[in-house]
Amino acid sequence: MHDDSTVTERARALLARIRATGELLRCYVAVDEDAVTREAARLDALPPAGRGPLHGRTLAVKDIIDVAGLPTRAGSSFFRRDPQRDAPVVAKLRAAGALVIGKTNTHEFAWGITTENPHFGRTGNPWDPTRTAGGSSGGSGAAVAAGLCDIALGTDTLGSIRIPAALNGISGFRPATGALPIEDIFPLAVGLDTVGPFARDLRTVQQVYEVLADAPVPPTPVRRACRLRGGRWDRVDASVTAALDAAVEALGAGGIVVDDVSWWDDALAGAVATIQQRAAALVHAPFFADHEHEYGDDVRARVAYALAVGEAQESDARAVVANARASWAAATGGYDVALAPSVGAEAPVMPAPPTFRDETIPLVTPASAFGLPVCAIPIGFGPAGMPLGMQAIAIGGTPAAAFSLGRGFQSLTDWHRRLPGLASESPARSR
Numbered sequence: 001m002h003d004d005s006t007v008t009e010r011a012r013a014l015l016a017r018i019r020a021t022g023e024l025l026r027c028y029v030a031v032d033e034d035a036v037t038r039e040a041a042r043l044d045a046l047p048p049a050g051r052g053p054l055h056g057r058t059l060a061v062k063d064i065i066d067v068a069g070l071p072t073r074a075g076s077s078f079f080r081r082d083p084q085r086d087a088p089v090v091a092k093l094r095a096a097g098a099l100v101i102g103k104t105n106t107h108e109f110a111w112g113i114t115t116e117n118p119h120f121g122r123t124g125n126p127w128d129p130t131r132t133a134g135g136s137s138g139g140s141g142a143a144v145a146a147g148l149c150d151i152a153l154g155t156d157t158l159g160s161i162r163i164p165a166a167l168n169g170i171s172g173f174r175p176a177t178g179a180l181p182i183e184d185i186f187p188l189a190v191g192l193d194t195v196g197p198f199a200r201d202l203r204t205v206q207q208v209y210e211v212l213a214d215a216p217v218p219p220t221p222v223r224r225a226c227r228l229r230g231g232r233w234d235r236v237d238a239s240v241t242a243a244l245d246a247a248v249e250a251l252g253a254g255g256i257v258v259d260d261v262s263w264w265d266d267a268l269a270g271a272v273a274t275i276q277q278r279a280a281a282l283v284h285a286p287f288f289a290d291h292e293h294e295y296g297d298d299v300r301a302r303v304a305y306a307l308a309v310g311e312a313q314e315s316d317a318r319a320v321v322a323n324a325r326a327s328w329a330a331a332t333g334g335y336d337v338a339l340a341p342s343v344g345a346e347a348p349v350m351p352a353p354p355t356f357r358d359e360t361i362p363l364v365t366p367a368s369a370f371g372l373p374v375c376a377i378p379i380g381f382g383p384a385g386m387p388l389g390m391q392a393i394a395i396g397g398t399p400a401a402a403f404s405l406g407r408g409f410q411s412l413t414d415w416h417r418r419l420p421g422l423a424s425e426s427p428a429r430s431r
Helices: 007-025 033-045 088-095 138-145 162-168 202-213 238-253 268-294 297-307 311-332 354-369 400-412
Strands: 028-030 058-062 099-104 128-132 151-155 171-174 195-199 225-229 258-262 337-341 374-381 387-394
Touching (some): 007 099, 028 138, 088 099, 088 151, 138 151, 138 162, 138 195, 151 202, 162 171, 162 387, 171 202, 195 202, 202 374, 225 238, 268 297, 268 311, 337 354, 337 400, 354 387
Parallel strands (some): 058 099, 225 258
Antiparallel strands (some): 151 195, 171 374, 337 387, 374 387
């Protein structure tokens, strides 16, 4: 495919690749090929003056986000709705010229970090399909990495954009809590849920976010950055530590000095889990009595536990979060961006061990707990040749500094340009 190919030509080639890799990767769970080709033809017929900023960019949508004409299953065997309209975030991207390809696999009800779905199959990592693509937005992350779309939407409650971005070697963005509308998106935990984009590079991620936010992200020089140390930040694999060391060195060469800042709160992850569980219990209580045995084993256990969490426990948890927020502010005050590992190791072989969740969730919890925007950035590879990733947390709560640092880093490195073999011939890479 060449840069002057039509949207229709690219779409047809992409649909063929999705069919060819479907059993191997299981990225997509619903695709209406006729609707895709009709919409591609409509986009091709638009005059140049009528084309939006995302004209012809192929878009994958996580299967908890409504897309008109495609079922929303939320990775479940029993839940289904058939929306007649797009969720607001999808509608904005479609209006900007994006071509919706289909719905992507998710961990059941978005409650897990591996996208090992008992109803729709496990999503394989394009770098090694025997390994997890992460989750819960694993289908979206793997689709971008494999070249099965240009951009994708995922959601992030406790890392569900940042984890797949890291494990698939792509870029992503978790917006500040409340920055984008979450209407017509199946909730995991209202108050923690966010929706955001994936792409190969942060330049494209930022472009998509600007469409979603109806506002440009202003260029913002980063004055001071810090790297979070202590606690679990330092209990990651040596390959992750080495990749972060190299990232800090690269930023220094680009003129951004990164200081070490010691901050960790052992109680925070458990407290946020309690808050999440209380919110999720409200969602699942109406389903559980009638459908308990239709849940997958892991999510069934999580729902059962969540239903037993009481109001007093939540109150105590919120006090822990408030204390942690104060200590975080004291430690990071004066800095624009905080750097930290997204995941503490390479993607594990499926089925992922329970320790993978236990060791990963605490790393992504602080930004979720404090509602902060985060750029997810690829920073290298581990000993098994699998990608590693970094969080760039915007301490001030607005995304400009994180994008500035992340895009500066990507101008100095080429990790975001590395492709798995499965993606090398993709029409989604021909732009």
